[in-house]
Amino acid sequence: MQKSIQKYFALFALPGLICFAIAFLIPMVMGVVLSFFKFTTVTDGTFIGFENYKRIFINNDFTSALWFTARFTIVSVITINLGAFTLAMLLTRGIRGTNAFRTIFFMPNLIGGIVLGWIWQVIINGVLLPRGVTIVSDPKYGFWGLIVLMNWQNIGYMMVIYIAGIQNIPHDLIEAAQIDGAGKVAMLRSVILPSIMPSITICSFLTLTNGFKLFDQNLALTAGDPGKQTEMLALNIFNTFYGRSGFEGVGQAKAVLFTLLVAFIALTQLRLTRSKEVQA
Amino acid sequence: MKKNLFIALLIVLLAMSSVVFASGAQETAAAKEVYFLNFKPEIAEVYETKIAPAFEKETGIKLKVVTAASGTYAQTLKSEIAKSNPPVIFQTNGPIGLADSKNYTADLKNTEFYKILSDKSMALGDGTKVLAIPYAVEGYGIIYNDAIMRKYFALPNKAVSIKSADEITNFATLKAVVEDMTKNKAALGIQGVFASTSLAAGNQWRWQTHLANVPLYFEVRDANIAMGSKVPEIKFTYSANMKNIWDLYLNNSATAAGLLGGKSVDDSMAEFALGQVAMVQNGNWGAGQILGVKGNKVSDADIKFMPIYTGVAGEEKYGLNVGTENYLCINSNVSAEQQKMADQFLTWLFASETGKQFVKNDLMFITPFNTFKDNELPTDPLAKDVIRWMNKPGVSSLPWAFSMIPSEEWKNQFGAALADYSVGRKTWNEVEKVAVDAWKTEFKLTN
Amino acid sequence: MSPKNNEKRNTLILTIILALLAMFFLSPILIVFMNSFKSKLFISNEPFSFPRSDTFSGGENYLSGSQKIKFFNAFGYSLFITVFSVIGISLVTSMLAWYLTRVKTKFTSFVYYLLVFSMIVPFQMVMFTMSKTANMLHLDNPIGILVLYIGFGAGLGTFMFSGFIKSIPLSLEEAAMIDGAGPVKTFFLIVFPILKPTAITVAILNTMWVWNDYLLPYLTIGTEYKTIPVAIQYLRGGYGAVDMGAMMAMLVLAMIPIIVFYLSAQKYIIRGVVAGAVKG
Secondary structure: OOHHHHHHHHHHHHHHHHHHHHHHHHHHHHHHHHHHHHOOOOOOOOOOOOHHHHHHOOOOOOHHHHHHHHHHHHHHHHHHHHHHHHHHOOOOOOOOOOOHHHHHHHHHHHOOHHHHHHHHHHHHHHHHHHHHOOOOHHHHHHHHHHHHHHEEEEEEHHHHHHHHHHHOOOHHHHHHHHHHOOOOHHHHHHHHHHHHHHHHHHHHHHHHHHHHHHHHHHHHHHHHHHHHOOOOHHHHHHHHHOOOOOHHHHHHHHHHHHHHHHHHHHHHHHHHHHOOOOOO | HHHHHHHHHHHHHHHHHHHHHHHHHHHHHHEEEEEEEOHHHHHHHHHHHHHHHHHHHHHHHHEEEEEEEOOOHHHHHHHHHHHOOOOOOOEOOOOOHHHHHHHHHHOOOOHHHHHHHHHHHEEEEOOOOEOOOOOOOEEEEEEHHHHHHHHHOOOOOOOOOOOOOOHOOHHHHHHHHHHHHOOOHHHHHOOOEEOOOOOOOOOHHHHHHHHHHHHHHHHHHHOOOOOOOOOOOOOOOOOOHHHHHHHHHHHEEEOOHHHHHHHHHHHHHHHHHHOOEEEEEHHHHHHHHHOOOOOOOHHHHHHHOOOOOOOOHHHHHHEEEEEEOOOOEEEOOOHHHHHHHHHHHHHHHHOOHHHHHHHHHOOOOOOOEEEOOOOOOOOOOHHHHHHHHOOOOOOEEEEHHHHOOOOOHHHHHHHHHHHHOHHHHHHHHHHHHHHHHHHHHHHHHHH | HHHHHHHHHHHHHHHHHHHHHHHHHHHHHHHHHHHOEEEEEHHHEEEEEEEOOEEOOHHHHHHHHHHOHHHHHHHHHHHHHHHHHHHHHHHHHHHHHHHHOOOOOHHHHHHHHHHHOOOOOOOOHHHHHHHHHHHHHHOOOOOOOHHHHHHHHHHHHHHHHHHOOHHHHHHHHHHHHHHOHHHHHHHHHHHHHHHHHHHHHHHHHHHHHHOOOOHHHHHOOOOOOOHHHHHHHHHHHHOOOOOOHHHHHHHHHHHHHHHHHHEEEEEHHHHHHHHHHHHH
16 A cells, blocks of 8 residues: 555645745755855855854853743743643532633633733733833843743643643542542642643643743743843844844854754653653 | 545645736836835835825836834845845945945946935945935934923023023033923923933934934044044043933933833824923934824924033034934845836935925925025924024034944944933943943954 | 531632632733723823723724724735635645655655654744745745745644554555555545544644744735734834834734634634644
8 A cells, every 4th residue: 555655745745845845944954054154145155164153152142041031931831830730620620610711711822922922011011100110121020021921821721731631530540549548639649640741741841842932922022121131042043133234144053052952951851751651 | 525626626726826926926026116115214104105106107117115113124124135026225324234235235326316416425335336325414402392491491480590592502501401490390381301211122212322422423533533434442431421411311301210111202202292391302303203293282483403412521612413324225136227217216306396395395304415405405493403503603513423333233232221221220330331342342243 | 517518618719719810811801902992192101990081092093003004904814824824734734644654664754753853943943044945936925925834834733643643544544445546535535534633633723823923924924914913013113102002902903813713613722732732
């Protein structure tokens, strides 16, 4: 059968592969190659080896963006997952209105990043008004503003995944634990958490990668202000490309580092949590 | 079966229409069209609603005007210029901007447009080629509402002895007047003396470029550096003077310092137009923003300029900051026919009777072209006052030294430092340090 | 108190807490909605107050906002691009996935891993080079952008479809082939109908992504064709000031379609999120 399908390569595989090549593969390879060049358009480069990579660190905007992004991601991963899990536990007890609550908590996830950033900018500025400051007066407002925004957007999404995970715990496991006299805490630790490890894996993966790659919300909420102190990595790279001239090569080099970083973190996290998953 | 047929049909339709679309898009570019990437959002509408239709009517050439959002011109130009249908006419802000764009600027020596420039030395080039032609001379300073000033000078218990705004000729007097006016805010019916010192992103140019010009000019003057030279570093010797005026702006503004990060230039101009404040630092390009505000309370005769005083010795002899940052270039990578059409448009705008009327009445440019007679200069109050100051005996205009700032990045960093200072997160010494260090780094990065 | 009453009281407290949380979750949307009817000067000054007679501005913000950024054009572009990208992705990636799963060669495994890898790579890595290639190939228009979305969506789509196809017994397809059906008939008549649930999941996840996407349309078609997120963000850069009144109104208009979509397809959306997570 394989042979007969292979004859139809052009129909089944080619369209997808062509689109993939145009949109991703070719730009990706070009991007890596060009990170070793000085260029303004993709065809006029001069090879300069690792010069771009060195230039990344001439001023410290990349490292401070990295630091900001790391802090942001760690805090948001913890808060989102804690919040989502708690809500999931509350919404798996069959109380009245569970469906309505689930609908409401999930809704913010549908709203796009740009729109979200603006909504929260208005609200946070409103809250700060009595103190005589705006969200761009101090980077800590931008930081916490982003945290609140991410939580609002993502708690519902992760909650849905946790709910499914909790609902899938085999009833006999719970009953057995209850018969053994397990209290709520023990139940949580020995039965629930290990059983929903796959959900924890996927939610950690999603919140981690989303946090690191965040762009739209960052742009709309503060655009990196004040100065560049609330600029995250993705925005920093964007500004390197389009915010000043002569730095395209540096932008590509930063992007390569960024990709390696995200890949490393994602793979490490997956390995860590996958190993803890219980084979049901 | 039917569903699959439908899906297959959809794909075929899509494929077919994409071909039509793609070729169609190409077609419109080749037809008689000139793409102009406009820098000034304040007058974008004039180009789109008045100038483009008039030009098309007279010549049949379509003018496509795209306006870059405030603060994003360089970025928009960079991405548009690399496309297959790039801008034909675009703007550079001086020698620095030109250096960025030199790979695609055409030689304008033989164009009609170059011929109408009065002072050929104002054009920028590389020695042999003419690459950028200035199109608007502009002046900026402190715009004030003379009606409110007169009200102040009529107060019985005012703290100064002078009798009118004309007599303010140095910082000490300005400070005394402004601070006294702040004390008497209620009596004068204003929310503050100065309009909001807008510090929102993209709106800091009045401070990191225009205001910074004053100390910058005096420093290069003292060091005998010629205008347009490369300056590897500055010592910011006149930093204390900048602090003088900056503090005055911050402490006597209509908005508390902490909230300035949310204010834009538009907000400030509206405050001035609605009579809520007495002064606003800006230039004659802002005329439309005052005259066009619904409910504008300031009469034309009361809109006047005074120089930005900072406490420099001998500042009485200096007038407004006058210069140009607006140069037009033609894209060298487009067809010869398109370049000719661009030349045709620019010459039409600045030399034909119809074009000149637009320039005078709607765009309100003070132009450096020999085609404008005296009665064809703009008559809006700001332009008139700039011209008055340019011609005033005993004072000389302060040239625009800020074209020597090494990069946009320096301006952004300096603006951010000023913003930090305004909320108390930086001391003035730290602002100074940013100015000096960033200049050194930026100069190295761009040379 | 008897255990049953305790239980009831706990449930009541729980419900109250959840209800408060739900109101908090909804409040940003309501605040924006309320502000869209106030005139712009009063939005920054008193963002949390209800419109009063002197601050109420009727539909003025909606009118001026829609005019300023040509909202209805933006809506049209967003709709067209989203609908056709999603159809394209579902179709193309399902075919690609079937090919890659049924034809087991080194080449197909290699391609499969490339596709999975593309899901981690941040957009900044390819944004510059991709916008250049898109321009060179004349794909920078609302129809060309579909190719780009199919290319970017290939990773997730192929991954999800592959996962499901692996669980379809080969015997079904082999039987069809023995009966004389070629690969085309086999796929469209036998396999694709079985893939329907996965196709719905893929469609939903991609709809949420494409509808809210900012950077891709901004970089490739942004000057001439603005989708909703691009149009909203343009309100900020345009003319140096943000007309808060127009902004509020446009945020409301931007949220309405997605909320309507959500409320009508909620079941599928939540199911899709869970399915997506489980596969991951």
